[in-house]
Amino acid sequence: MSIIKTVISAILLLVCTVGPIVATLVYESSRTRDLTAEILARTPEKGNFSPRYLKVALGEKIKLRVRNVDTVVHGFAIPALGVDAGEIKAGHYAILEFTPEKPGKYDYYCTTWCSEFHLQMRGVLEVTAR
Amino acid sequence: MSEQNSNNQNDNDQKMLGIIPLNWRFDLASIPIIRWMLKQRWFPMIIILANMFLFMVILMSGVIGGFSSGNYSFGVMFVWILWWVVLMMLLVPVLSRTWCMICPLPSFGEWLQRMKIFGVNNKLGGLNIKWPKKLSNMWIMNILFLITTFFSGFFTVKPLATFFLLGGIIVLGILLSMVFEKRSFCLYVCPVSGFQGLYSNMAMTEIRVKDPAICAKHKKKTCVTGNKKGYGCPWLLQPHSFKRNTYCGMCLECFKTCPFDNMAFNIRPPGTDLLVNEQRGLDEAWKNFIMLAIAVMFYVAMMGPWGTLKNWVRGETLAGWLKFITLHTTFGLVAIPGTFLITSWVSKLVSGAKDIALRTVFINLSYCLIPMGMAAWIAFSFGFLLPNGSYILHILSDPFALGWDLFGTANIPWTPVGTGWLVPIQFAVLFGGYIISVDFGYKLCLQTYGDTAVAKRGFIPLLVLLTLVTVAFGWLYGG
Amino acid sequence: MNNKVSIAIVILLTLGVFTWLINYGWQNRYGSPETYEIIASEELTVGYYAEDLALKETDVFAQIWQNIPILKIVLKHQITERPWPKGLTPVVQVQAFHNGKDIYFKMTWEDDHADTIALIDTFVDGCAVAIPMDTEAPLRSIMMGFSSPVNIWQWQANKDMQYWEGKTGIEDLDVDFVYPFEEKEIFSVTVPELKSAVSDLLSQRIGSITRKDNQIVQGRGLWRDGSWNVIFKRSLTTDNQEQDSQFSGVKQTVSFAVWDGDQDDRGSRKSISEWVNLQIQSLPSKKPADEQALDNTSNIKVYKTSWIEKLCSFSSVRTAYGATSQNQSVETVKEPRVINITAKRFEYSPNRISVKKGELITFRMESLDVTHGLYLDGYGINIKARPGLIGKATFVVDKPGRFTFRCSETCGEFHPYMIGFLEVTPNTRFNLFLWAIGIAFVLMLGLVLCRNKQKKGVETNVGTEQ
C-alpha cells in the first residue's frame, strides 16, 4: 500500500516538474519537423537575423519560420523572390513557404524600420544548382 | 451554522461602518464536505502540484523562451498581470493568505525536509536550527521587498529577470529549509510574505479555533507537535490561540492534527484583525509605509507619463537608477513614516493624553493605513489588468512565443478592456478604502486612548491625514 | 554527519543548477547566443583638386577622374516603403572632389540599356545623392529625411536628354518623384522650366518631397559601354542655408540611390545605399575647418526648427495619405486644433495634453525611432506611426476627465509603460471624487464630534455615509 502511494507521489512529482519541459520539447520538435530553417529576427545590435546565411538546393520546397524574438516590430522579405511576410510584431512569427526557380544568392531583409542599423538587418539565402 | 465568539478582547460589540458587527463569523468548515476535504492529506497538496506545473512553465519561459519582449512572455505576463493582480485584488483581501496555501515556491524545500509529498513524517530532515530571535520580525522581509522593487524596471519586463526572481525565491527556500526549521523561510524571508501577512488583516477569511475551552483542556497540543495525521504547525505558530491572520500560512495542517475538529475556517467582516492588539510593532508599521510608497512609486514610474523617470527605473544609466533607488528608499523609509510620525504626535498632543507613549500611538494608528494601502494597490492593479489583460489570452496559447496555438487564442491582439472606466473605478476603490480607513482609524483611536472624549480629539489629525492621502492618490490616479 | 553531507550536497546542487540556468538564459536572452558586429559606415574622401569642370560631354570622362580613388558601394533594395523595386542595381562606384568652390560627385553603375524616355509605362534611369541638412542628426535619418530634412539631388536620364540635347520625346509630366507613385495622389502637372538635368529637392519624411525654389545643382550623365556615368556639381556653400546643404565642415554624410528604368524603377522603386561618411579635405587657403564647422552647426540649430515647421505646414496636405487614422469622427467644418505629438522610446512629447471639452482636435503623431502607436482610453482611438510616416486621428473630445493614452505597438521592453495623459477639462470626474471625499469628511467629522459621552470603548455609526 505504502509503495503504491510512493509511486503515485513520485509520478505526480515528475509530471509536475519535468513534465512541462519534456512536453514542450516533444511538442515543439513534432511541429517543426518539416521546417527548412528557423530565422530569429533581432535588431542588428542584439544579434541581427540568426542565421544570416542559409543554403538550400534548387527545387527544394523551402519552409521558413521567422520568429520575432525582439521587442520591436520587424519584417521579413526576399524581394528578388517576391517573398514577403509583412510586418512581424514582437512576440509573433511568420511561416513562409516558397520554391525558388533559379539558383543564385538572394538577400533577405527586415522591412520595418527597427533601429539605427536597420539597413544592416539582412541575410543571404543561397540556392545552389544540383 | 454557528456564530462564533470573536477574539477581540475589549471591542466585542463594535460594528464595521456601524452596520456589520465585527464579531460575525460563519464557519465554512461546518459544511461537512468542506471539512472532509480540508482534512484530507492530498489537500491542498494536489493544488500545489498543479501550481508547480504552472510555475515550471513560467520558469521555463524565462530561460528557454529566450524571448526579450516582456509583454509576450508567459512568465512576465502571468506573474505580473495575472498573479500579482489576482493576489492584490482577490486572494489577499478576500481569502487571506490562501496564496501561501497553494504556493509552490517553498515546496521543494519542504519536500526535502519531509522526504514525503503526501504522507506524514514528523522527523524532519535538514539541520532544523531555530531562527534567530533577533530576526524574528518583518524587517528582513521589509528590506528584501524594498530591494526587489528597486529592480521592478527589470523584473516586470524581462523574462530572465522574472526567472531570476522566482528561481531565486525557490533556491533561497531550499537553502533555508535545509538549515532552519520548517517554514522559517516563509515566515521571515519571503518577500511576498510580508505584505500578504500585513494585508491579510483585512481579509474576509480566517482560520481560528472554534472553542478555546477545548484547546485549554487538550494538553498534548497536537497542532503544535504533530501526530500521525499531520505535521505540527509548519509556520511555527500556536494554532490553538490564533488571534491574527498575519503569520498564518493556511497550510491546513491543524485541521488534520486536531483530534477534536476544533479548527474553523471562518468567513468574517473585513478588517477585524486590525483591532487585535497582538504582536504589533514597528516592523509591521514600516511594512505599511513601504507598501504605500511602492504603490505611489510604481504608479508614477509605470503609469505616469514621465519618460525621464522611466529611464531611471529601467537603469538606462547607473546614475539615474541610483537616483531612483535613493528617491524611492527615502520616500518609503523616511518621508511617509515622518509624515505619519508628525500626525501621531499632533494626535497625541491634541488628545491631551499624557500617559500613552508616542510609540504606541504611532504603531497602533499605523494600522488604519492598511485599508488605504490596499485600496491604492487594488486601484493600481486595475490599471494593469484592464489595459493589458488581453495579453494573458495570447500567452496562454503561445507560452514560449514559438507560434503555438494551444487554446485558439494566440491571435487575439492587444485589446484594452474598459479602460475608459479605469479612472472612475479607481476613484470608487479609493473612496471605499478611505471610508474603511477612517472607520478603523476611529476605532484604533478609541483602542489607543481608551476614553471617547480623548479619542475624539486624537482622531481629528488622523482624519485629516487620511483625507489628504486619499485626495493625493485620487489626484495621482486621475486628477 | 551523514545528514550534514547530504545537506551540503543538496545546497551545492541547487546553487549549481540555478547558476547554470541563469547563465544559459543570459546567453540566450536574445533568442540565440549568436552575435553580430555592426558594420561601420564607409568613408568617402573628398579631396582637394584645383580643377574646374564645365560639364561638357568630355568632362564626364575628364582626366581628373582617373586620379580620384573610387569607392564601391553595395546597394540594396529599398524595401522599407512600398512599392518595392523589382530588381536591384547591385553596386555603384562613387568618386568626389572639390576645388575650393564647387563640389563634384561622380556615380558610375552598370546598366545594359539606357532608358531615357519617360512614357506612361516606361521609366527612365536615374540616380541621386542625399545629404542631411542637420550634420548632427543620427544616421538613422536615411528615410527621406526622417530625423533631419534631407537635400536630394536627383539626376534623371530624360531630363538630361532634354536639358543638354534638347530632345524631349514626349510631353513630360513631372510626377514621378511624388510619393508614393501608385497611390491616390495629388499630381503636379505643371512642367517647370528645366534649369538643370538634376532636380534639387528637399524632404522631411516620406511623402513630403518637394522641389526647391532655387535649382542650383548641375549634372550630366553619359551612357557608355553598358555603364552610366553621372557627375554632379554644386558650390560647396550657398547663401540659402535654410534650403541647401552646406559642405563647410569636415564631416558630412551622404547616401546614394539608383533607378533602373528597365526594371520599372521610379519613386520608391530604387536601389539604395547606407549612409556614407564624407571626409572633406580642407582647402589650402581657408580658415580652420573646425571653426567653420562650429558656426555651421549653430546655423543649423537655427534653421532646423524653422525648416521642420515650414515643411510640416507644407506637407500637411500631402501627408494625408501617410496617416493611419481609424477613427475620424469629423462632421463639422471647423478646423481641428492640431496637436503634434512625437513618440520615442518610452515617452510621448508632450506627455500631458490639456484640452477643453467639446474641442475638435487632431492628434498628429510622429515617431523618432521605431514604430509606435497611440491608444486613447475611453475614446478607443488607435493611431500607428511608423518611422517616417505620420499617424493622425481627428475627433471631438466630448468626455471630460483625464484619459491615459498608451503605446499600442510593441516598441521595446518598457512599451507597456509608454504612457501619456489627455486632460479634458473640466475634470468633472475628479471634482466629483473631491466632493465625495469632502462630504464624507464633513460627515464623519460631524458624527465623531457630535457624539455624546458614551461608554468607553463602545462605538457606533462612525463613517456611516448615508
Ligand code: SF4
Ligand atoms: S510565504 Fe512566500 S514562499 Fe511561503 S508560501 Fe507564502 S508566498 Fe509562498
Ligand SMILES: [Cu+2]
Ligand atoms: Cu528589423
Ligand SMILES: [Cu+2]
Ligand atoms: Cu511605443
